[in-house]
Amino acid sequence: PVKVQKICCIGAGYVGGPTCAVIALNCPDIQVTIVDLNQARIDAWNSKDFKLPIYEPGLEDVVRKARGRNLFFSTDVDKAINEADLIFVSVNTPTKKSGVGAGFAADLNYVELATRRIASVATSSKIVVEKSTVPCRTAESMRTILEANSKPNCHFDILSNPEFLAEGTAINDLLKPDRVLIGSLQTPEGIDACTALADVYANWVPKERILTVGLWSSELSKLAANAMLAQRISSINALSAICEATGANIDEVANAIGFDSRIGPKFLKASVGFGGSCFQKDILNLVYLSESLHLPEVAAYWRQVVDMNEYQKRRFAKTVVDTLFKTITGKRIAVLGFAFKADTGDTRESAAITLIKDFVAEKALVQIYDPKVEHEQIWLDLAEAIPGTPIEAIKKQVTICASPVEAASKAEAVVIATEWKEFKEIKWEDIYATMDKPAFVFDGRLLLDAEKLRKIGFHVTTIGRGAA
Ligand code: NAD
Numbered sequence: 001p002v003k004v005q006k007i008c009c010i011g012a013g014y015v016g017g018p019t020c021a022v023i024a025l026n027c028p029d030i031q032v033t034i035v036d037l038n039q040a041r042i043d044a045w046n047s048k049d050f051k052l053p054i055y056e057p058g059l060e061d062v063v064r065k066a067r068g069r070n071l072f073f074s075t076d077v078d079k080a081i082n083e084a085d086l087i088f089v090s091v092n093t094p095t096k097k098s099g100v101g102a103g104f105a106a107d108l109n110y111v112e113l114a115t116r117r118i119a120s121v122a123t124s125s126k127i128v129v130e131k132s133t134v135p136c137r138t139a140e141s142m143r144t145i146l147e148a149n150s151k152p153n154c155h156f157d158i159l160s161n162p163e164f165l166a167e168g169t170a171i172n173d174l175l176k177p178d179r180v181l182i183g184s185l186q187t188p189e190g191i192d193a194c195t196a197l198a199d200v201y202a203n204w205v206p207k208e209r210i211l212t213v214g215l216w217s218s219e220l221s222k223l224a225a226n227a228m229l230a231q232r233i234s235s236i237n238a239l240s241a242i243c244e245a246t247g248a249n250i251d252e253v254a255n256a257i258g259f260d261s262r263i264g265p266k267f268l269k270a271s272v273g274f275g276g277s278c279f280q281k282d283i284l285n286l287v288y289l290s291e292s293l294h295l296p297e298v299a300a301y302w303r304q305v306v307d308m309n310e311y312q313k314r315r316f317a318k319t320v321v322d323t324l325f326k327t328i329t330g331k332r333i334a335v336l337g338f339a340f341k342a343d344t345g346d347t348r349e350s351a352a353i354t355l356i357k358d359f360v361a362e363k364a365l366v367q368i369y370d371p372k373v374e375h376e377q378i379w380l381d382l383a384e385a386i387p388g389t390p391i392e393a394i395k396k397q398v399t400i401c402a403s404p405v406e407a408a409s410k411a412e413a414v415v416i417a418t419e420w421k422e423f424k425e426i427k428w429e430d431i432y433a434t435m436d437k438p439a440f441v442f443d444g445r446l447l448l449d450a451e452k453l454r455k456i457g458f459h460v461t462t463i464g465r466g467a468a
């Protein structure tokens, strides 16, 4: 197998950036260049004051250590491709918005464009690694494109190496992964390429955690892992509705079932619904794959995980309206948290967006506070979620605030949409003082001490908790 000396990563996003920065940190002998077409993003990665384009705990530290040493960010895609012996393709694969499979299938246009770029500029053999999440058998299409367009004496080996990091904990996940998965064709060349990539990870990942499998298993395992994780959340959220109707407590139920070592305690937190760029997209991708394979029962089974999530978001919004005497017209609602989970500035598919959209439709005045999300991003998300309404009109109903107290000012209700730790540490007496009465709190994240809040005077509704 070749010994990898130069790596190029195409795509400087949430995955490409942190993943390859950690590779650079742990492999000082390998030169790592992360490239992107987006000049602003690359400028941010290169910024002198380390104002990186994504917020991720621990990331700045890694970039400070490696940038300029063996880690480089550039928009010169062709040069980086040409120099590298191994190329990660880590571009976005969003759900298609139009055409065949719209609303379900993954849009593979960016993967294809990156692959064609590699084929057209490479003058030597390369190992090409799918890092993006893709439908099963995408590697085959990549190989066909590479082989049809390559120069003489250029040979391409294709690997699948899906990424399992979660946002907010990406650096820790990358430094201490549960496993690294590498899929290859089971040919001598495929196995050699697989060994070359495994040797890169072996610089810091214990050998027994580096799993090598067939290409298609690797591709499918990524969709399967996300589908199973999301399914746990939809299962616990489905149970949270039963809890609310019966007086059972979802935390107690989750704890009780999580003690079963076969079930395990993690990822059983009821919520206002899962968000993020991956779960919904990857399940819909799996649904589409199942349908394409003429497996309608399998498709329907996984689809239900997404349907349950939509139900959970809508159910929570309805609880808010019903509790506020069935109307929120003209009422101020504070929404604390806009990111799809804590410790990230990412808002993709955030449940907060659906809630706010519903509150706006009910003609409420929404006051948002999030400690990390850029204001511009909030306006972009709301404009997209509420099509046909000019942003000026949205701004008449929605304001973005600089603190939780400001968001709660004159509000009738506070809604917790993201589990930011700082919301636990708010001086809730101050919030109470500024709100209209009766003052309501809706905890969509099982974050707050409801009893403590009730002592202050709040009416508290917690997801998955019925009246005692
Ligand atoms: P992202 O949108 O943050 O980053 C993708 C980047 O690729 C963008 O900056 C874009 O400009 C760039 N790009 C697109 N086409 C390009 C091209 N032809 N040449 C150069 N640059 C190009 O996306 P992301 O969140 O990093 O996700 C990337 C992939 O990883 C997706 O397939 C996603 O499903 C998968 N994934 C994401 C996560 C996550 O937590 N975000 C986790 C695991 C896997």
Ligand code: UDX
Residues within 6 Å of the ligand: 163, 164, 165, 166, 167, 168, 226, 229, 233, 266, 267, 268, 269, 270, 271, 272, 273, 274, 275, 276, 277, 278, 279, 340, 341, 342
């Ligand atoms: C997920 C997978 O965890 C990761 O392995 C994969 O690589 C990418 O997709 P991510 O979306 O970044 O990662 O975050 P994750 O921690 O999985 O949370 C996803 C959503 O589920 C968030 O909205 C989170 O708040 C929610 N969630 C998570 C719950 O509602 N309850 C839980 O118990 C866990």
